[in-house]
Amino acid sequence: MSASLAISEVNLLSHFAETSSSSSGLGAFHVNLKSFIFQLITFVIVLLIFRRWILPPITKTLENRQNSLEKSLADAKATEEALAKAEARAEEILSRARQHADGALAEGKKAAEEVIAKAEIAGGQRATQIVADAEEHLKLERNKLRSELKAELADLVADATEKLIQEKLDEPRDRRLIERIVGGIK
Amino acid sequence: MIKLSRRVMARYAADQLLAGKPVKHLANELVAVLTMQKSQAQLEQLMADIQAELENRGQLAIVKATVAYALTPELKAEIESAVKLATSVKHVSLDETVDKTMLGGLRLETASWVWDQSLKTKLAKLREVA
Numbered sequence: 270m271s272a273s274l275a276i277s278e279v280n281l282l283s284h285f286a287e288t289s290s291s292s293s294g295l296g297a298f299h300v301n302l303k304s305f306i307f308q309l310i311t312f313v314i315v316l317l318i319f320r321r322w323i324l325p326p327i328t329k330t331l332e333n334r335q336n337s338l339e340k341s342l343a344d345a346k347a348t349e350e351a352l353a354k355a356e357a358r359a360e361e362i363l364s365r366a367r368q369h370a371d372g373a374l375a376e377g378k379k380a381a382e383e384v385i386a387k388a389e390i391a392g393g394q395r396a397t398q399i400v401a402d403a404e405e406h407l408k409l410e411r412n413k414l415r416s417e418l419k420a421e422l423a424d425l426v427a428d429a430t431e432k433l434i435q436e437k438l439d440e441p442r443d444r445r446l447i448e449r450i451v452g453g454i455k
Numbered sequence: 456m457i458k459l460s461r462r463v464m465a466r467y468a469a470d471q472l473l474a475g476k477p478v479k480h481l482a483n484e485l486v487a488v489l490t491m492q493k494s495q496a497q498l499e500q501l502m503a504d505i506q507a508e509l510e511n512r513g514q515l516a517i518v519k520a521t522v523a524y525a526l527t528p529e530l531k532a533e534i535e536s537a538v539k540l541a542t543s544v545k546h547v548s549l550d551e552t553v554d555k556t557m558l559g560g561l562r563l564e565t566a567s568w569v570w571d572q573s574l575k576t577k578l579a580k581l582r583e584v585a
Binding site for chain 2: 423424426427430431434435438440442443444446447448450451453454
């Protein structure tokens with residue numbers, strides 16, 4: 270259709286060139302009509318050629334590039350969105366991991382404190398037990414010492430008494446002692 | 456042959472003595488029985504059993520008195536009197552033994568009764584208590 274249109278325009282221009290003279294219209298501008306028409310025709314041909322064989326590919330290429338760019342933009346946007354989602358997800362995971370770590374740390378701390386407290390109690394109990402055992406041992410030693418001292422003292426007293434009796438108790442005194450003893454029987 | 460126990464023989468001897476049987480005659484009988492039973496070694500125990508039997512019957516108590524110094528007659532009489540009260544017997548025979556190791560005091564012993572108030576025993580008890 271574009272070719273037929275161009276041919277009709279050429280016919281119109283040729284008719285116009287034949288009917289016009291050098292002294293009017295275009296001749297006043299010192300323009301060579303034939304050359305002008307030839308150039309015009311050439312231009313139209315070039316235009317036609319351009320429109321027929323050059324422009325479409327270029328247009329197509331431009332369109333493809335446009336599409337490609339739009340697609341790239343869309344992809345970039347999608348990628349950006351995916352990246353944002355991934356970052357959000359990562360942040361969420363990190364947050365959970367931090368919470369988990371904090372929880373584990375708190376539990377560990379609590380468990381350590383409990384262990385320390387139990388150890389302190391056990392240590393205290395053990396110390397109390399050691400003190401009690403030591404006191405019991407001291408008590409036993411004290412009683413043993415007391416018994417030994419008592420025995421030694423008794424021996425000393427008995428020995429001293431025996432010596433005293435041997436020295437002091439004569440027959441008259443013994444007689445009086447016996448009289449008291451026999452009085453006890455009665 | 457029936458074997459007589461010492462207790463039975465002691466009862467018999469006590470009965471005979473209280474009945475007034477001569478001591479020599481009774482002694483011969485007892486020795487004969489012991490000889491037949493081949494238990495002459497039990498003569499000492501038999502004598503102690505007879506003493507105990509007489510004491511239990513309230514007739515006679517033979518008192519062995521151990522002292523550090525010899526007893527005076529007055530003291531002996533007091534001792535006999537005290538033993539009569541303690542054992543509830545009619546007659547008391549005092550057998551005195553002087554032992555210096557007693558230190559002092561008195562020890563009285565009958566067949567069934569012992570009363571030790573010697574200073575030696577008291578000191579020994581003091582050592583035991585310790």
